[in-house]
Amino acid sequence: MNDRTRPDLLAPRAEKPGAPADARTATGYIGLSVPRAGARRLLQGRGTYTDDLKLPRLAHVVFFRSPYAHARIRKLDLTTAARQPGVIAAFDGRAIAEYCTPWVGVLAHLKGIKSPPQHAVAIERACWQGEAVAAIVAESRAQGEDALAHVEAEWEELPVVTDMEDALSNRSVIHPELGDNICFKRDFVTEGFEDAFAKADLVVEETYSFGRHTGVTLEGRAILADYNAGEHSLTVYQATQAPHMMQDIFSRHLNIPEANVRVICKDVGGSYGIKVHVYPDEMATAAISVMLRRPVKFLADRLESFLTDIHAREHKAKVRLACTKDGKIIGFDLDDLTGIGPYSVYPRTSGIEGNQVVNLTGGPYAHKNYRARLNVVFTNKNVTCQYRAVGHPIAVAITEGIVDLAAQKLGIDPAEFRRRNLIADDAYPYTFPSGLKFEQLSHHQCLDKLLALMDYQGLRAEQKRLREKKIYRGIGLAAMIEVTNPSPAFYGVGGARISAQDGATVRLEPTGMVTCLVSVTEQGQGTEGIFQQICATAVGVSIDKVRVITGDTGTTPYGGGTWASRGAGIGGEALLQAGKALRANILELAAAALSIDKNALDVSTDAVCDKATGETKMPLAEVGRIGYFRPDTLPLKFQAELTVTRHYTPREYGFTFTNGIQASYVELDTDTGFVKLLKHWVVEDCGTVINPMLVDEQIRGGVVQGIGGAMLEECLYSPEGQLLNGSLADYLVPMSGDTPDIEIAHVCTPTRQSELGAKGVGEAGTAGAPGAVMNAINDALAPLGARVNVQPFTPERILRALGKV
Amino acid sequence: MDEFFEATITVNGKAVTRRVQPRQHLIDFLRDELGLTGSHTACEHGVCGACTVRIDGQIRRGCLMLAVQAHGCSVDTVEGLTDSGELGALQQEFHERNALQCGFCTPGMLLTAQELVATQPDATREEIRDFMSGNLCRCTGYQSIIDAIEEVIVTRRKGAQP
Known part of the structure; x- marks a missing residue:
C-alpha cells in the first residue's frame, strides 16, 4: 500500500543500528543495539523447532475432529481405523480421560466466572467445529491421517449459537448445567456518574465491532511428549511460552510428581500469546505418551491451527x-x-x-x-x-x-x-x-x-x-x-499456579566465562540477547563471554516465562541482581587471594582490577581457576560462591x-x-x-x-x-x-x-x-x-x- | 499408498537416491528423509514461502511440489547455500539489522531475497517490497527485512561500479 x-x-x-562488538556505554551494554548472537543459527537454518526433533520409537498422533459446531456423538467406532497400516492405537475421550483429568478455566478474582469441565478429548458432545473427539496414533503422520478416513462416527446435531447477542439472550443455552450462556459479567460505576453525564454539554455515542482473529504463528503448535515408565517421568518438548506453568499442569492432570516432569522449550516459531495456553490436543498427546510408554509428537497443521489455536x-x-x-x-x-x-x-x-x-x-x-x-x-x-x-x-x-x-x-x-x-x-x-x-x-x-x-x-x-x-x-x-x-495481582491472586516472579542463576565458569540460566523464555523477541547485555554489564565481562540458557524446567530457576510484556522488566531485573551478586562474590575471592581490601577492587573487561587506577589485578580466568581447582590456596574459612541465584517480583x-x-x-x-x-x-x-x-x-x-x-x-x-x-x-x-x-x-x-x-x-x-x-x-x-x-x-x-x- | 518410486535428486550438490512415495511433498522429503530441517512447513498451501527451496536455480515452494517431481533436478536449501557462502552477505545484513525474530520464515526469506539480488541488481525499495510480498513474516513487520536486502543490493551496485 x-x-x-x-x-x-x-x-x-x-542507518545500520548494529553496534560494534567492542562498543560499550557508561552503563556497560545497556542501551546498545547489539545484534543478538542467537539469531545466527536461525539464519543458517540451524534452529531446532519442536517438529525438527526425532526420538527413537517416536509415534505421531492425529485427531479426529468434530465437523459440527455443536453435536452429540451418537456413535464413535475406531476399530477399522485402528487396523489401518501403521496405526499403533486409537483412543476416544473416555480412554484418555482415565489418564488425564479435566480442567475448569476460572479464576477466583474474576467474581462469578463459570465454565464447564473440559476434557483433553471430548466425551459425548462436541461444542465447536474442530474440537477433537478421537486420537489416532501411528508410525507416521501420513498413516495417521489415512486412518482418520476410517473413523466411523454418527452425530446428532444440536442447536448452534454463533452470534454474541443471540448467546446473551439465552435463547439456546450451550451448557444447560450452568443455567445461562454468561461466562463472566462485570458492572462498574463511579460515584456521581449519572449526575456528571446529565450535566455534560455534549455526549457522543458510537458502537464499535471487532472481528475475531488469531495469532497465525508460522510454526504450528507443537509438542513431543516422552514418558519413561521406568522412572515415572515425563519429558515434554513443547513450543510454549510458559514451561513451568506447563510442568505444573502436566503434573497435576496426568498425576506425575512435579519434579518428574521436565518441560523443554527449544526454538519457537512465533507465539504472540497463542502458545501460553493449555490446549486439549496437547494434553492428549502427553496422556497418550503415558498410555503407550513411548514418545509421541503432535504438530497442528494449518487448518488445525485456524480451528483450534x-x-x-x-x-x-x-x-x-x-x-x-x-x-x-x-x-x-x-x-x-x-x-x-x-x-x-x-x-x-x-x-x-x-x-x-x-x-x-x-x-x-x-x-x-x-x-x-x-x-x-x-x-x-x-x-x-x-x-x-x-x-x-x-x-x-x-x-x-x-x-x-x-x-x-x-x-x-x-x-x-x-x-x-x-x-x-x-x-x-x-x-x-x-x-x-x-x-x-x-x-x-x-x-x-x-x-x-x-x-x-x-x-x-x-x-x-x-x-x-x-x-x-x-x-x-x-x-x-x-x-x-x-x-x-494478574493471575496468582485468582488461584492460578502462574508465577509472577522470575529467577536467574549466574555462574562463573572456570575459564572466566559466564553462564546464565533464566526462567523467562525466548520466542524471537531477543530475550536471550538482552540477557547477555544485562549479564555482561552486571558482572563486568565482555558480551562474548556470556552464554544464556532459557526454556528448560530441568535447569533454570522457577518462573513465569514470557507473556504480558514481562521478560525484560521482571526476568531482566532478576538477572541484573544475580549478576551484581556474582560480581561481589568474584571480588570477595580476588580480595582473599590477593590480600587486598575488596572495596579497592572492581570487575571490568573480564578481569578484577584496581578500582582507582583500572590496573588489572587478576583475570577472571584466574578467579575461576583458583575458585574451582585451587581453593586450598585461599584462607581456611573462605568458601568461594561462584554461582548465584536471584529472583524478582514486582509488588x-x-x-x-x-x-x-x-x-x-x-x-x-x-x-x-x-x-x-x-x-x-x-x-x-x-x-x-x-x-x-x-x-x-x-x-x-x-x-x-x-x-x-x-x-x-x-x-x-x-x-x-x-x-x-x-x-x-x-x-x-x-x-x-x-x-x-x-x-x-x-x-x-x-x-x-x-x-x-x-x-x-x-x-x-x-x-x-x-x-x-x-x-x-x-x-x-x-x-x-x-x-x-x-x-x-x-x-x-x-x-x-x-x-x- | 504402498507404491514407491526411486528418485535421484542432487541435493546441495550431492546426488541422493531414495525410494519415495509418490504423494510425498518435496518439503517433507527434505525434512523427514534427509534431515534438512532448515526449510519449514507453515501454510502447506503455497502462500507463505517458509518452504522456499531452489530447484535448478529457481526458487520454488517445497510444499507445492512432490519429491518425485524433483527426480533428476538439482535442489538447493538454506543449509547448502549457507555452506557455499552464497547467502553470506544477506545473512550478515539480516543479523546486523535484526531482520528476523523467531526465524521460522527466515530461510525462505533468504532464498527469495537471494534470487532478487541475483536477478534484479537495480531493484528499488518498492520493487523489493513487491518481490518479497510472497513470503510471510509474522514477527518483524518487514521493514528491517526490506532494509537489509536494499543494503545488499546497494552495496553490490557500488562494488560493480568501476
Whole structure:
C-alpha cells in the first residue's frame, strides 16, 4: 500500500543500528543495539523447532475432529481405523480421560466466572467445529491421517449459537448445567456518574465491532511428549511460552510428581500469546505418551491451527463520552460484549480480555467518571483467549474513536483535544477511575514528540491541499496506556499456579566465562540477547563471554516465562541482581587471594582490577581457576560462591503501566474502497531501553499485527458455526507489500520499582495500531460524510459506508 | 499408498537416491528423509514461502511440489547455500539489522531475497517490497527485512561500479 508517487513518505533505509562488538556505554551494554548472537543459527537454518526433533520409537498422533459446531456423538467406532497400516492405537475421550483429568478455566478474582469441565478429548458432545473427539496414533503422520478416513462416527446435531447477542439472550443455552450462556459479567460505576453525564454539554455515542482473529504463528503448535515408565517421568518438548506453568499442569492432570516432569522449550516459531495456553490436543498427546510408554509428537497443521489455536478480540462495544463545550472530557460509559467459544480457556480464563477492556477504556485521559458493563458469553465457535496486547486493541480503538468523534463535533483539532485531556505529566502517582494505579507516565512528552516527528501541521496542510484535488487522505492518532510487568495481582491472586516472579542463576565458569540460566523464555523477541547485555554489564565481562540458557524446567530457576510484556522488566531485573551478586562474590575471592581490601577492587573487561587506577589485578580466568581447582590456596574459612541465584517480583503496583501514542497516515480510494497505509509513527515510553534495535523491531512487528486486525484479519463463521476461511489463502495477513514504513521515537521514564528501570514493550505496537488506523480512515472519510466502525475495514465495508454498494 | 518410486535428486550438490512415495511433498522429503530441517512447513498451501527451496536455480515452494517431481533436478536449501557462502552477505545484513525474530520464515526469506539480488541488481525499495510480498513474516513487520536486502543490493551496485 505504499504510495509510489510519494517517495518522501518512504523512510530512507535506516542507518545500520548494529553496534560494534567492542562498543560499550557508561552503563556497560545497556542501551546498545547489539545484534543478538542467537539469531545466527536461525539464519543458517540451524534452529531446532519442536517438529525438527526425532526420538527413537517416536509415534505421531492425529485427531479426529468434530465437523459440527455443536453435536452429540451418537456413535464413535475406531476399530477399522485402528487396523489401518501403521496405526499403533486409537483412543476416544473416555480412554484418555482415565489418564488425564479435566480442567475448569476460572479464576477466583474474576467474581462469578463459570465454565464447564473440559476434557483433553471430548466425551459425548462436541461444542465447536474442530474440537477433537478421537486420537489416532501411528508410525507416521501420513498413516495417521489415512486412518482418520476410517473413523466411523454418527452425530446428532444440536442447536448452534454463533452470534454474541443471540448467546446473551439465552435463547439456546450451550451448557444447560450452568443455567445461562454468561461466562463472566462485570458492572462498574463511579460515584456521581449519572449526575456528571446529565450535566455534560455534549455526549457522543458510537458502537464499535471487532472481528475475531488469531495469532497465525508460522510454526504450528507443537509438542513431543516422552514418558519413561521406568522412572515415572515425563519429558515434554513443547513450543510454549510458559514451561513451568506447563510442568505444573502436566503434573497435576496426568498425576506425575512435579519434579518428574521436565518441560523443554527449544526454538519457537512465533507465539504472540497463542502458545501460553493449555490446549486439549496437547494434553492428549502427553496422556497418550503415558498410555503407550513411548514418545509421541503432535504438530497442528494449518487448518488445525485456524480451528483450534485460540482466537481473540470478537467484541461489540458501545461507548459514550461526555465532555464540556470547551472540550474537557467528563467521563466514559462502556457496554462491551464479547463471545469466547464454548469453554473459558485454562488456566488464564477467557474473562481477562474483556476485563482488560473495562480496566483500560478511557485510560490516557484525566476524567473522573466511568461506568462499564461487560458480558462475556459462550458461543459454538472456537475458544478465545489472550493474544498479543490482550484487550488493548479494543480499549484503545474505542477510546480513541470516541475521542475523535467528540473533537469533530466540537470542531477542535484531534491533537489539541488530546492535549487538553491527557493526564498531565506531573500528576503522578495517579489513580484512574477504574482503580488502576499509574506510577509515572509521559503522555504529553510523547504527544509533543509525535507531532514533531510526523510534522503534524505539515501533513494537515498537505491533506487540505489534496482534498481540493479530490484525493482523500486521513490522519489518525491513538494515545494509549499498556499493562506490562504484571504482579501476582494478574493471575496468582485468582488461584492460578502462574508465577509472577522470575529467577536467574549466574555462574562463573572456570575459564572466566559466564553462564546464565533464566526462567523467562525466548520466542524471537531477543530475550536471550538482552540477557547477555544485562549479564555482561552486571558482572563486568565482555558480551562474548556470556552464554544464556532459557526454556528448560530441568535447569533454570522457577518462573513465569514470557507473556504480558514481562521478560525484560521482571526476568531482566532478576538477572541484573544475580549478576551484581556474582560480581561481589568474584571480588570477595580476588580480595582473599590477593590480600587486598575488596572495596579497592572492581570487575571490568573480564578481569578484577584496581578500582582507582583500572590496573588489572587478576583475570577472571584466574578467579575461576583458583575458585574451582585451587581453593586450598585461599584462607581456611573462605568458601568461594561462584554461582548465584536471584529472583524478582514486582509488588508495589499491580502492573507497571507504559504509555505511548501512534499516528497513521492513509489514502482512500473512493472508487474501490481500498486504503493505502502511507506511513505509521510511534512514540513509546517503555522506561529503560536495553537494546534500541530490538525494542524498535518489537514495536514494528506489533504495529503490523495490529494493522492485520484492523485491515484484513477475521475468522469468518457461517450461521451453522463453520469456519469459512481456514487457510492462509482465505484468511489474509499483512505481507510486505501491504505494510507501511514505521518511524519510532522514545521518551524514557524508567520505572522506579526496579534498578533496571525497564518496562515492557512487546505488545505496544499491536495495542495502538488499530485505533490509529481507524481514526485515519475516518478522517479521510469525514469530508464525504461517512464513517466506519467495524473492523477489519475491508473495501466492502468502506464502500458501504460511502453508499456505493 | 504402498507404491514407491526411486528418485535421484542432487541435493546441495550431492546426488541422493531414495525410494519415495509418490504423494510425498518435496518439503517433507527434505525434512523427514534427509534431515534438512532448515526449510519449514507453515501454510502447506503455497502462500507463505517458509518452504522456499531452489530447484535448478529457481526458487520454488517445497510444499507445492512432490519429491518425485524433483527426480533428476538439482535442489538447493538454506543449509547448502549457507555452506557455499552464497547467502553470506544477506545473512550478515539480516543479523546486523535484526531482520528476523523467531526465524521460522527466515530461510525462505533468504532464498527469495537471494534470487532478487541475483536477478534484479537495480531493484528499488518498492520493487523489493513487491518481490518479497510472497513470503510471510509474522514477527518483524518487514521493514528491517526490506532494509537489509536494499543494503545488499546497494552495496553490490557500488562494488560493480568501476
